[in-house]
Amino acid sequence: MTNLPPQFWIGVPAVAIALAALAVAPCWAWPWIGAAALYTLFLSHYQNWRGPLTQAEIDRFLQATQHETNIEDFRAFLEADDGREFFMQNLVKFADSKVAHPETGAPTAPHKLVESYSKPFIKGLILRGGHPVLLLQRNGSDLDSWGPTSETGVNWGISNVMRYRSRRDLVELASNTDFDDIHRFKREAIVETISYPTKMLMAGFAGPRALVALILSLGAALTNIAILALY
Incomplete structure (x- = not known):
């Protein structure tokens, strides 16, 4: 059952x-x-009614997939699964100009190209109980920043937050072979990105x-x- x-x-x-x-x-x-x-x-x-990830699920996933992130950090995140929802914060820097479309070679606006990845991804996320929470576009230069990372000069153009029902759903999405062919659209459109999981502490909306x-x-x-x- x-x-x-x-x-x-x-x-x-x-x-x-x-x-x-x-x-x-x-x-x-x-x-x-x-x-x-x-x-x-x-x-x-x-x-999520299936509880946290089991060790067998974690091992099977890590052995079957390739990762663009630190494998030990990812393992630690999965092993700390509490079975609850989490929110992925994504910071995105698009290419400054049009890029070559991976299939046609035609110059394409980065935000249009990435839709070839984001639309199927969001559909898969919704089917697994997740959904977008916020989509924000930069509307000015840095107004308050200090520390080493403020000196890198990275101009994050887009930030978004995605709600995941559980870490198991993240694993299932990441290992879904349907995304293998379309991941190149994301790689071509985005020149730099940082993604990290967060826990909701307070929200001003229902x-x-x-x-x-x-x-x-x-x-x-x-x-x-x-x-x-x-x-």
Whole structure:
């Protein structure tokens, strides 16, 4: 059963319970039962229900893939898996001018070229319960900086944050052979990048859990009012 996706072993019982409840509940309760079932289905996809990575999973992944980063740092990150979500901070410096398209050789704007990689990647991320959180573009020169790294002169043009459901999802994306052919678009468009995992300490906006709950509650409340008005 653990080999089945959580959408099956959590979602299917939730739907079955909801259908059974609909058969005996008064009609005014139907919208709330439906909203609860839909929210459970959402959580079955959005939350990690499989726990942290096992040592066998980590070893198998590291042996089967090549890495552009420090292998020991990456191993330490995977072995410290707590099974929870994390957020990848990415700093990106695009090429200053158009670059040759890897397939056609035509001069192409870097931000257009990288879309050939980013669109399939984001689709794969969403299918694994992740999503983009922020996409920021530099809007001026450095206003407050000091220390050794401030002297490197790197002008990060884009910064973005991606939410991962778990470190297992990062492993599955990184080892997905579907991205082998399109990774060259990213390499050609981006001349320098730094990516590091972060933990959310505070946010000034509601996340998908609260947003989906709010939308479903509002929909259930409005439907409930409509049902009561008809009866």
